[in-house]
Amino acid sequence: MAVRLYALDGCPWCEKASDALDEAGIEYETEWVDALHSDRDEVKRVSGQRGVPVLIDEDRGVTMSESANIVKYVERTLA
Template identity: 75%
Template sequence: MGLTLYELEGCPYCETVADALDDRGIEYETEWVDALHSQRDEVKRVSGQRGVPVLVDDERGVTMAESQNILTYVETTVA
């Protein structure tokens, strides 16, 4: 799949990004992460940090964090 969103249940920033993808009908895979930062090894492996949300766009070779950056990327590049 082209897009993967790493998110945490109940994270408002994650929900904002997921809503933006859903509103645009963009297909993506969700990887749910652990609430404990110390258990987010997969997020660290793909993005170099343990915070969420993180969007990975395999088709374009892009990995990014920070919800506002992701929203801008979705609006200008993916949509």
């Protein structure tokens, strides 16, 4: 499974997304992003915006942001 989480160190919303993945036992790769929005070109390229967290599920062709949406997706689809 190819799951990637774009996250910012110390971001509480990113931690919620990461915790949901951990609790579901999902293997994933974390891509740590820069604190400055203007330096988040990779996040913008994959998601169309610069906010985090962003979850990429390559196997299902899913890209999503917003921690609440990510948690629901993990619980309903990946767990």
